[in-house]
Amino acid sequence: MIRTQALSRRYGPLLAVDALSFEILPGTVLGFLGPNGAGKSTTMKMLAGFIRPSAGQAIVGGHDVTREPLTVKRLIGYLPEGAPGYGEMTVAGFLGFVADLRGLRGPRRRQRLAEVMDRLSLGSVATQTLETLSKGFRRRVGLAQAILHDPAILILDEPTDGLDPNQKHEVRALIREMAADKTIIISTHILEEVDALCNRVMIIGHGRLLADDEPRQLEARSRYHNAVSLRLRDPAQLAAAATALAALPGVDAVERDHQRLTALPDQGAEILPAISELARTAGWPLAELHLESGRLDEVFRRITTGGVA
Amino acid sequence: MSPMTVVLRRELAGYFATPVAYVFLVIFLVLSATFAFYLGGFFERGQADLAAFFTFHPWLYLFLVPALSMRLWAEERKSGTIELLMTLPVTLWQAVLGKFLAAWAFTALALALTFPMWLTVNYLGDPDNGAILTAYLGSLLMAGGFLAIGACLSATTRNQIIAFILTVVACFGFLLAGFPLVLDLFAGWAPDALVEAVASLSFLTHYNALSRGVIELRDLVFFALVISVFLYANTLVLDMKKAS
Numbered sequence: 001m002i003r004t005q006a007l008s009r010r011y012g013p014l015l016a017v018d019a020l021s022f023e024i025l026p027g028t029v030l031g032f033l034g035p036n037g038a039g040k041s042t043t044m045k046m047l048a049g050f051i052r053p054s055a056g057q058a059i060v061g062g063h064d065v066t067r068e069p070l071t072v073k074r075l076i077g078y079l080p081e082g083a084p085g086y087g088e089m090t091v092a093g094f095l096g097f098v099a100d101l102r103g104l105r106g107p108r109r110r111q112r113l114a115e116v117m118d119r120l121s122l123g124s125v126a127t128q129t130l131e132t133l134s135k136g137f138r139r140r141v142g143l144a145q146a147i148l149h150d151p152a153i154l155i156l157d158e159p160t161d162g163l164d165p166n167q168k169h170e171v172r173a174l175i176r177e178m179a180a181d182k183t184i185i186i187s188t189h190i191l192e193e194v195d196a197l198c199n200r201v202m203i204i205g206h207g208r209l210l211a212d213d214e215p216r217q218l219e220a221r222s223r224y225h226n227a228v229s230l231r232l233r234d235p236a237q238l239a240a241a242a243t244a245l246a247a248l249p250g251v252d253a254v255e256r257d258h259q260r261l262t263a264l265p266d267q268g269a270e271i272l273p274a275i276s277e278l279a280r281t282a283g284w285p286l287a288e289l290h291l292e293s294g295r296l297d298e299v300f301r302r303i304t305t306g307g308v309a
Numbered sequence: 310m311s312p313m314t315v316v317l318r319r320e321l322a323g324y325f326a327t328p329v330a331y332v333f334l335v336i337f338l339v340l341s342a343t344f345a346f347y348l349g350g351f352f353e354r355g356q357a358d359l360a361a362f363f364t365f366h367p368w369l370y371l372f373l374v375p376a377l378s379m380r381l382w383a384e385e386r387k388s389g390t391i392e393l394l395m396t397l398p399v400t401l402w403q404a405v406l407g408k409f410l411a412a413w414a415f416t417a418l419a420l421a422l423t424f425p426m427w428l429t430v431n432y433l434g435d436p437d438n439g440a441i442l443t444a445y446l447g448s449l450l451m452a453g454g455f456l457a458i459g460a461c462l463s464a465t466t467r468n469q470i471i472a473f474i475l476t477v478v479a480c481f482g483f484l485l486a487g488f489p490l491v492l493d494l495f496a497g498w499a500p501d502a503l504v505e506a507v508a509s510l511s512f513l514t515h516y517n518a519l520s521r522g523v524i525e526l527r528d529l530v531f532f533a534l535v536i537s538v539f540l541y542a543n544t545l546v547l548d549m550k551k552a553s
Contacts, residue, residue, distance in 0.1 A: 048396045050551070073398040080396070084389035086319070088326040100315040101397045129326075145393070 001026050001153060001183040002047065006056035008207075009042050016042045018207035019056065024200075026152070029179045031198035031215070032187040035304050039207035040187040041081050044157050047185070048078040061153060074102075077151035079159055083142030087131030091122055091141055094130060095148065102149040116144045119174060135162035143171065147178070154184045160193060172196055191296040205304045219294030227292045228275050229262040233285035241284055248274050262292075312399040316407030317414070320381075324415055333377060337419045340369055345426065357434025362426050363444045363520040367484055367513055370455050375476035377415065378459025379469045381408050382547065386467040391551055401544045409460050409540055416452040420445060440522025447519025450532035451512055455480050457539035464546040480512075483535075487511030 002024040009017040017039040024030055034040045045051045047058055049069040058065040061075040085094055095116065099109050117123050120140040125133060130141060139162055146154060159175070160168045175184060175197055188194065194201055194215050201218055203211040211218060219225060232238055242261055246254045250269035255262045265271045272291050279286055310318075324330040341362065345351045349361025385391040394404060430436050459476040466472050485491045487508045495504045508514075515528040 045392070050392050050396050070398050070400065073396055076396075078393075078396045080389060080392040082389055084393050086323070086390055087388065088323055089319075093322075097315065097319050098397065100310055101312055101399055103398070 001061060003059045004056065007043065007046060007053050007058055008055040009046060009051065010054040016207050020209055022202065022209065022212065024183055026183050027180065028200050029175065029184045029198045031194040031201045032185055033194065033201060033300060034204040038205045040204060041157055044155050044185065044187060048076060048155050049073050075151060076153040076155055077146035077149065079142045079146040079156040081157040083139045085130045085138060085141055088129055090127050090129050092126040094141065095144055098145045098148055104149060112148055116148050120144045136164060136167050139163055152182055154182055156186045158188060159186055160188065160190065191300060194296060203300060203303050210303045218299055219296055222294030222299045223264055224292045224298060225294035226270060227262050227264045228272050229260055229290060229292060230286060231260050231288040233287045235259055237284060244278060244282065245275065248278065250274065313403040313407040316399060316404055317411045320408050320411035321414060333373065334419055334422060337369065337373055338422055341365065341423055342426065357430055357436040359426060359430055359441050359444060363448060366448045367451065367516060370452055371477060371480055371484060374452055374455040375459050375473045375480065377412055378456050378476060379463055379472040381412060381460045382464035383466055383469045383472045395551060401547060405540055405543050409456060412456050413453050416456065417449055420449055437522060443522045443524050444520045447516050451516045454512060454532050454535040457536040461539045461543040461546060464543055465550065483510060484512045487514045
């Protein structure tokens with residue numbers, strides 16, 4: 001559905017996107033991760049046809065973005081970073097404007113407008129101008145605008161930025177609902193979102209692709225993959241427990257964070273059975289014991305700060 | 310509706326959604342009438358024509374048109390809506406034309422609202438209405454030229470004040486291109502052909518003939534060319550600078 005080949009973009013001396021090649025199939029919800037300035041937004045802008053690639057090629061829905069920009073723009077729904085909108089327009093007026101430019105007409109126009117306003121709970125602010133809206137509402141208007149024509153491809157630049165936890169939840173539910181038959185790219189800073197939404201993750205840094213995997217596989221690269229963390233009811237015993245854990249075979253290191261101990265395994269080692277056995281025989285007053293699947297934030301940090309994942 | 314019409318309608322509605330439209334209309338009407346009666350000596354001339362009224366249009370436009378054109382693209386760039394607009398299925402030309410035509414239609418409305426002047430002169434005497442119509446046409450064409458320059462310069466910046474000042478300076482240059490103030494900059498070092506070329510760009514010279522009721526093809530072509538060239542430049546500037 002989306003394919004890029006050595007896609008690059010240069011701003012003067014700065015190479016913002018450096019020969020990115022990837023392919024995204026329908027049904028994919030791709031999480032686009034990377035530090036600020038990594039080239040996420042630039043890549044999305046190129047896919048959406050806002051800026052031209054300096055080199056390379058992007059094919060969206062079978063059409064070259066540079067050669068057939070209008071066809072591509074009809075196919076996709078795009079939420080630009082910051083969800084810009086015309087401040088002096090009302091929500092209904094703004095969405096009507098987008099519907100007109102999208103060529104929606106008659107009953108279908110009415111039906112789509114009503115549906116989208118309903119899905120994003122915009123009914124209560126329909127007659128308010130955009131400049132009077134809260135950040136959360138404005139973001140939702142931006143989303144409404146992007147899904148208005150029920151596009152097969154959605155490119156959303158930080159769709160949940162500025163939303164409160166409830167709104168985040170709603171937007172995620174909406175994206176998940178649409179995911180079945182669409183190709184969706186979202187960029188985000190929120191790693192839990194990747195876990196909650198995406199079935200594929202791409203991490204980019206300095207314009208280059210650093211990792212491309214399923215979230216679970218990426219977690220498996222973490223030092224914390226299969227680590228065991230535990231908390232004791234009696235903090236006085238923590239020091240002794242830490243020493244005992246470190247002495248276990250298969251345990252690489254023990255980290256202490258406040259009242260929590262985390263035992264990191266040697267590569268591939270399974271340490272949970274040994275630790276639970278130890279806890280039982282030593283009679284530790286366990287408050288909590290669990291197996292970690294890995295920490296995305298740690299993987300993210302390691303990959304984007306130059307370490308090899 | 311074609312995408313251009315959609316853009317045009319949104320833009321035009323935008324003028325009236327804010328006080329901009331009303332402030333502009335009131336100031337234009339008050340100033341154009343004041344100039345005609347006090348500076349132009351409308352009554353004292355004792356002639357049944359609107360020369361006293363049309364003489365001051367270039368100078369009114371010099372400050373009012375840039376105020377109208379400054380927001381066309383600068384605001385889109387500042388608020389980031391340009392990214393939205395340019396990723397909707399609309400071509401660069403459709404967007405540029407839509408916005409320009411909206412601003413032009415608005416100045417046409419302002420001009421049309423000066424009709425009491427026309428009624429007055431018809432009540433007082435028996436003017437040549439064909440000449441007056443020609444003068445209106447000339448005034449509208451000149452406003453279009455100013456607007457095209459302003460639209461193009463508005464795309465070069467995200468700051469409306471800068472767009473305003475650049476446009477005033479550029480329009481001033483075009484107005485007086487046939488006069489020593491501008492020509493002296495070129496005379497002396499530039500070849501005569503260039504000096505003549507610059508002189509022929511004068512808005513005032515081309516407008517004066519029209520405002521006296523004389524329709525000459527070259528004056529019409531001149532304004533049409535100015536508008537086309539600057540709208541073309543507008544698309545180029547947007548294409549180069551939209552992302553920065």
